[in-house]
Amino acid sequence: MLLILLGVLILHVIILILLIVSTAASAWSVADNSAKDLWYKCLTNNRGYHCQPSSNEDWIQAVQALMILSVLFCFFSLIAFLYQLFRLVKGGRFFFTAIFQILASVFVMCGAIIYTVMRPNDGIHTNFGYAYVLAWVAFPMCLISGLIYIVLRKKE
Amino acid sequence: MLTFLALTSVALLGIVPEQSQAIAIYTGWERHALVGSDIRLSCSFFSWRWTSEDVTFSWTYRPDGSRDSISIFHYTGGAAYVDNKGPFRDRLEFVGNPGRRDGSILLKNLELNDNGTFTCDAKNPPDIVGRPSSVRLLVFEKVPIQAGVITGAIIGVVLGLLVLIVVIYYLMRFLVARRVFSLSVSKHGKKKKEGSQQRQGPVPPADPSKVKAATSEKKKQESRKDKK
Numbered sequence: 605m606l607l608i609l610l611g612v613l614i615l616h617v618i619i620l621i622l623l624i625v626s627t628a629a630s631a632w633s634v635a636d637n638s639a640k641d642l643w644y645k646c647l648t649n650n651r652g653y654h655c656q657p658s659s660n661e662d663w664i665q666a667v668q669a670l671m672i673l674s675v676l677f678c679f680f681s682l683i684a685f686l687y688q689l690f691r692l693v694k695g696g697r698f699f700f701t702a703i704f705q706i707l708a709s710v711f712v713m714c715g716a717i718i719y720t721v722m723r724p725n726d727g728i729h730t731n732f733g734y735a736y737v738l739a740w741v742a743f744p745m746c747l748i749s750g751l752i753y754i755v756l757r758k759k760e
Numbered sequence: 761m762l763t764f765l766a767l768t769s770v771a772l773l774g775i776v777p778e779q780s781q782a783i784a785i786y787t788g789w790e791r792h793a794l795v796g797s798d799i800r801l802s803c804s805f806f807s808w809r810w811t812s813e814d815v816t817f818s819w820t821y822r823p824d825g826s827r828d829s830i831s832i833f834h835y836t837g838g839a840a841y842v843d844n845k846g847p848f849r850d851r852l853e854f855v856g857n858p859g860r861r862d863g864s865i866l867l868k869n870l871e872l873n874d875n876g877t878f879t880c881d882a883k884n885p886p887d888i889v890g891r892p893s894s895v896r897l898l899v900f901e902k903v904p905i906q907a908g909v910i911t912g913a914i915i916g917v918v919l920g921l922l923v924l925i926v927v928i929y930y931l932m933r934f935l936v937a938r939r940v941f942s943l944s945v946s947k948h949g950k951k952k953k954e955g956s957q958q959r960q961g962p963v964p965p966a967d968p969s970k971v972k973a974a975t976s977e978k979k980k981q982e983s984r985k986d987k988k
Binding site: 657662665666668669670672673676 | 905907908911912913914916918919
């Protein structure tokens, strides 16, 4: 039992770290010498490394908001998990934790979908960077973790 | 106190040497406007001298991407001369008050070609040494949304909904628990009355109505307490 709890907790922390790295790292769209993320677009040319703020379009702000919300909800669900671990009655289910975790996964999904559809398209050889991939990886992990919390019961 | 302030100001005016007295001109830094709207470009100055009658204001315009500037407005000798040949003919109006050191102009019916830098130069003889000040005009088809407005709005709405749901949840739990408590109290009161009546002996059959009246009175009292 303790092993299962520990495993679930470690999974949760890993998801939180993935979400934070994905939100903050500057690698959502990469080209040969430029990297773009939700906040800045940086260019490396013969004059050095320049960054300027990302465009103020509506969809980038929506993606920013959704990623931040997903990080917040994952963090809230971690706190709710720790709280319910010590306060829940015997045999109870971790509903609050599950709800927050599933909401976090929904937000990551929405953010990643919006970015996929409206991706900034200046340059032919731009690929998706690792931060974008991390967002897509975090989404099913978050969903599975939420479902585990629905099924999990507190024993002993 | 007032005399002290007056003395210090007179002393400062006397101490400050003539060469460092310069006229300081203030305009905005950047102005944003929509196509077709009007905008007022303000210009005022600070000078140690009183406003003279020969005060002059002049505005020049340099389009974006060009290196030449043209003069579009001049106020001198108490009369204002607006542009009647250049890009702003019939669109420029003087709305300033030179007596109050205000040399603002009004540009009407803006076009996309009006993007550029407007420079205001004011002179207050004999205080003529100064640096002209420039304001940049940006004309948009639609006003762009500032960074972070939508982000903040989405985050605020979602967190607000979360707090609202939690509050409503706890409120419902509290109300339901209270209703259960009041029902159990009234049932307990009923049982007590019935027990005491049985001990008294045979009673007229008008009792059920009396008991009902008593419980309804109790409920009324509790609802009054709830409303309070």
